[in-house]
Amino acid sequence: MRVFTVVIEKDEDDWLVGKVVELPGCFTQAKTLDELMGRMREAIEGYLEVEDISNEKIEFVGVQKIAL
Numbered sequence: 001m002r003v004f005t006v007v008i009e010k011d012e013d014d015w016l017v018g019k020v021v022e023l024p025g026c027f028t029q030a031k032t033l034d035e036l037m038g039r040m041r042e043a044i045e046g047y048l049e050v051e052d053i054s055n056e057k058i059e060f061v062g063v064q065k066i067a068l
Helices: 033-049
Strands: 008-012 016-020 028-029
Touching: 008 033, 016 033, 028 033
Parallel strands: none
Antiparallel strands: 008 016, 016 028
16 A cells, blocks of 8 residues: 645635645645545546556655744
């Protein structure tokens, strides 16, 4: 089993947008968190069907904030 990191943001129209850190270009959106996570699972499964990432190793380290 692989574990993927999903970064979730809210856009200007209050949609939740999820992006998978380890899978460039893998993202989706929804109005609720439950709906988003279901769609994320589908997006990840679809991505993995098309792309062979079995040898790639991308490790999520963390998130930092910078105030300017």
